[in-house]
Amino acid sequence: DAGVIQSPRHEVTEMGQEVTLRCKPISGHDYLFWYRQTMMRGLELLIYFNNNVPIDDSGMPEDRFSAKMPNASFSTLKIQPSEPRDSAVYFCASSLIELGGGVYGAQYFGPGTRLLVL
Amino acid sequence: TQLLEQSPQFLSIQEGENLTVYCNSSSVFSSLQWYRQEPGEGPVLLVTVVTGGEVKKLKRLTFQFGDARKDSSLHITAAQPGDTGLYLCAGARAGGGADGLTFGKGTHLIIQP
Numbered sequence: 001d002a003g004v005i006q007s008p009r010h011e012v013t014e015m016g017q018e019v020t021l022r023c024k025p026i027s028g029h030d031y032l033f034w035y036r037q038t039m040m041r042g043l044e045l046l047i048y049f050n051n052n053v054p055i056d057d058s059g060m061p062e063d064r065f066s067a068k069m070p071n072a073s074f075s076t077l078k079i080q081p082s083e084p085r086d087s088a089v090y091f092c093a094s095s096l097i098e099l100g101g102g103v104y105g106a107q108y109f110g111p112g113t114r115l116l117v118l
Numbered sequence: 119t120q121l122l123e124q125s126p127q128f129l130s131i132q133e134g135e136n137l138t139v140y141c142n143s144s145s146v147f148s149s150l151q152w153y154r155q156e157p158g159e160g161p162v163l164l165v166t167v168v169t170g171g172e173v174k175k176l177k178r179l180t181f182q183f184g185d186a187r188k189d190s191s192l193h194i195t196a197a198q199p200g201d202t203g204l205y206l207c208a209g210a211r212a213g214g215g216a217d218g219l220t221f222g223k224g225t226h227l228i229i230q231p
């Protein structure tokens with residue numbers, strides 16, 4: 001398997017522009033996560049899906065952020081309009097999560113999208 | 119307030135030295151994972167610990183889960199430059215479901231040749 005695929009790897013845009021980040025999870029994984037990573041705040045969970053259904057979006061910073069998962073092999077994270085404070089590395093991860101008895105499977109991360117909003 | 123506190127935040131040591139980094143919480147976890155993240159890449163799972171007091175070894179890395187399942191440590195023996203990276207712990211709280219997973223902010227480790 002190719003692992004989790006994210007595109008683009010780098011994105012530079014101007015404030016106010018729409019940004020769309022894409023993710024293809026590992027086939028067969030039924031959980032998909034979107035994270036944002038900065039030096040100040042570390043790795044923050046934005047939203048996660050189970051079987052393509054959004055379960056918890058409480059980490060989404062504001063209404064400018066939206067995420068979709070139209071099918072089991074594709075998800076998008078959209079920022080509209082983008083702001084300089086959105087600059088960060090955005091990771092997508094997929095997992096089988098709970099294996100039973102409170103034991104969790106590994107989260108497999110993509111390489112990330114490095115977003116810079118000028 | 120960070121649910122999982124990792125310390126130290128930064129550590130720079132010479133090749134060949136030993137080190138220990140910590141992951142602490144006031145919450146009880148059903149399992150805890152350690153990830154390593156190299157520059158420009160996503161985190162990669164190193165180990166999952168489940169039982170209080172459990173010790174797992176991965177070559178020169180030794181992972182321990184606290185008896186009360188509230189904390190964990192990672193010990194590296196004879197550190198090498200290839201160990202450089204960001205070490206993240208992630209805890210799964212009792213109750214199940216993906217919302218029980220929390221990541222610490224990590225320890226940035228640099229091993230100097």
